[in-house]
Ligand SMILES: Nc1nc2c(ncn2[C@@H]2O[C@H](COP(=O)(O)OP(=O)(O)OP(=O)(O)O)[C@@H](O)[C@H]2O)c(=O)[nH]1
């Protein structure tokens with residue numbers, strides 16, 4: 273795949289034989305204490321996958337460390353962006369790069385040690401199974417999934433947030449906000465950057481919604497989510513507010529469409545019945 277006019281994701285002329293199958297996209301901002309560890313772990317657990325670090329010019333020099341690693345290991349690549357611009361735009365830039373380079377499976381993974389490398393390998397294996405799911409989500413909330421180091425309030429917030437998302441959007445996914453996931457390249461094809469409204473953590477919900485709307489198959493695999501190992505969280509109240517507002521707006525639009533469809537079908541049923549009566 274490649275990027276066409278206006279940055280739209282397009283099929284690429286890459287030959288099948290030249291393809292490297294999977295790439296793990298790792299967005300980073302000030303992850304100097306984590307970057308080496310995460311790269312080592314992914315290389316050890318998913319040795320046939322490449323890695324793309326998408327760094328937003330981290331002031332702590334994360335991008336420089338990633339460059340050094342890329343010099344020594346041809347499986348590691350680095351995409352530098354000029355300034356901190358949010359998780360969503362960083363991932364979109366990473367997806368575009370991965371599609372341009374002909375990868376078939378594109379993995380999302382945080383740099384902070386929250387996502388276990390053995391779960392990454394497991395999700396890739398699941399994505400490679402014959403049913404070829406379009407999206408494999410590493411889920412904390414399916415049976416067998418869990419979090420370590422989260423207090424009851426954080427568990428409640430994540431579960432309640434996902435229940436709200438499901439009630440409004442009907443995605444049928446227990447962990448739509450999960451950040452460890454694998455996309456099949458085809459399902460990302462044709463996405464316009466402007467289709468993605470969320471810049472922060474609503475990005476994961478936004479992407480799940482798009483895959484669902486495109487009729488893609490989504491499966492969830494249980495994972496163990498760990499607390500960040502080092503460095504500071506970039507999570508903020510604004511990011512939660514953005515997610516809540518977007519989900520509410522999408523949900524209202526979704527339910528309005530359902531009501532419109534329902535009223536159309538009721539009207540056409542009534543009209544049909546009236547016609548039958550007149551005919552008799
Ligand atoms: N390139 C880039 N990466 C980002 C940006 N914001 C966050 N990240 C990265 O995205 C990943 C997730 O961010 P975190 O700060 O861990 O957010 P979180 O996992 O929701 O929050 P915690 O559980 O508190 O760690 C990490 O690898 C961050 O370095 C950004 O603006 N640009």
Ligand SMILES: [Mg+2]
Pocket residue numbers: 382384386500505
């Ligand atoms: Mg984190």
